[in-house]
Amino acid sequence: MTLPTPSAAASLEVTDEIGQIPDSSANPKGSESRSPGRLAWKRFKRDRTGVISAYIVIFFFAIAILAPLIAKLYGKDPYTTYASQRPELLDAFSYPAGPNGGISSEFWFGIEPQLGRDVFTFLLYGIRTSLGIAVAATLLTTVIGVIVGVTAGYLGGKTDYLVGRIIDILLSFPSTLFFIAFMPVVYGLFVAPDENIPTSLRAISLILVLSAFGWASIARLLRGQVLGLREREYIEAAKVTGASPRRIVFKELLPNLWTPIIIQSTLMLPAFVTAEAGLAFLGVGIIDPTPDWGVMIQRGAQFYTEDLTFMLFPGLSMVIFVLAFNLLGDSVRDALDPKSKR
Numbered sequence: 001m002t003l004p005t006p007s008a009a010a011s012l013e014v015t016d017e018i019g020q021i022p023d024s025s026a027n028p029k030g031s032e033s034r035s036p037g038r039l040a041w042k043r044f045k046r047d048r049t050g051v052i053s054a055y056i057v058i059f060f061f062a063i064a065i066l067a068p069l070i071a072k073l074y075g076k077d078p079y080t081t082y083a084s085q086r087p088e089l090l091d092a093f094s095y096p097a098g099p100n101g102g103i104s105s106e107f108w109f110g111i112e113p114q115l116g117r118d119v120f121t122f123l124l125y126g127i128r129t130s131l132g133i134a135v136a137a138t139l140l141t142t143v144i145g146v147i148v149g150v151t152a153g154y155l156g157g158k159t160d161y162l163v164g165r166i167i168d169i170l171l172s173f174p175s176t177l178f179f180i181a182f183m184p185v186v187y188g189l190f191v192a193p194d195e196n197i198p199t200s201l202r203a204i205s206l207i208l209v210l211s212a213f214g215w216a217s218i219a220r221l222l223r224g225q226v227l228g229l230r231e232r233e234y235i236e237a238a239k240v241t242g243a244s245p246r247r248i249v250f251k252e253l254l255p256n257l258w259t260p261i262i263i264q265s266t267l268m269l270p271a272f273v274t275a276e277a278g279l280a281f282l283g284v285g286i287i288d289p290t291p292d293w294g295v296m297i298q299r300g301a302q303f304y305t306e307d308l309t310f311m312l313f314p315g316l317s318m319v320i321f322v323l324a325f326n327l328l329g330d331s332v333r334d335a336l337d338p339k340s341k342r
Contacts, residue, residue: 050331056324083116101309125291134272145218153226170216266329
């Protein structure tokens with residue numbers, strides 16, 4: 001019987017229990033490439049609908065951020081009534097004299113009936129206003145929902161019961177009707193009835209009211225997630241080792257909650273865009289002359305039988321943005337949680 005040579009013995013040492021030689025190319029970098037974040041990014045890049053939607057959403061946010069610069073280069077603003085300076089822009093009935101709502105090389109999207117404001121710059125600043133309010137409301141809603149949901153789920157007991165009942169009450173409210181009735185009350189707390197309400201106060205009030213009724217859904221979702229996670233072995237082990245509740249929440253629970261938080265946030269933002277526009281349309285949110293998606297649609301509804309163009313641009317742009325963001329939210333959900341695909 002011959003003994004194995006040193007080289008053969010070394011080969012035997014590196015073989016595994018089923019007789020296969022491990023892949024020498026395996027290294028820490030390979031494990032990094034298979035991290036959940038990288039895998040989710042790869043899955044998202046393969047989703048053509050999600051990528052196209054992301055480009056559309058980025059385009060809208062770029063327009064919102066660069067609106068003042070674009071308007072400056074364009075040479076017009078959303079507040080000047082150009083028809084008062086040039087009466088020939090409107091006909092005898094105060095509608096645009098030119099075809100298709102007055103669209104021309106000078107006024108790219110035409111001019112507004114009656115007042116003669118530039119539609120293009122009005123739309124640019126309207127997108128800026130609507131997205132600014134929706135983003136602020138989404139961030140505030142997410143923060144409140146995370147704090148309340150994680151706290152209720154982790155503490156349990158009477159705290160969980162009380163928070164659960166509050167969530168049930170908020171979700172049962174007809175929010176739109178409550179907004180219509182409650183917004184004047186909010187304004188009345190800060191401004192006398194005979195004074196004009198500043199646009200900044202209207203924007204802040206909208207953000208606060210939307211957040212006050214928006215956090216319940218994400219809080220309920222996270223509460224349920226935490227109720228399941230707090231019984232896991234690693235949470236019990238952290239408690240046994242003397243970890244503080246703060247450390248358990250931030251180091252153990254939150255890292256496992258980023259997926260539902262991100263998904264819910266991407267679905268909330270387009271909902272807030274439409275809610276804000278709806279309140280502006282009803283006259284209890286942002287009002288004319290401040291540019292806003294809802295203000296433009298409300299103004300356009302008065303003239304659509306004679307001049308459809310003015311209503312077409314804000315309506316179509318809002319539909320495109322909301323649809324793209326909803327599709328983006330679905331793609332993000334599928335990338336972060338492949339099991340959610342249907």
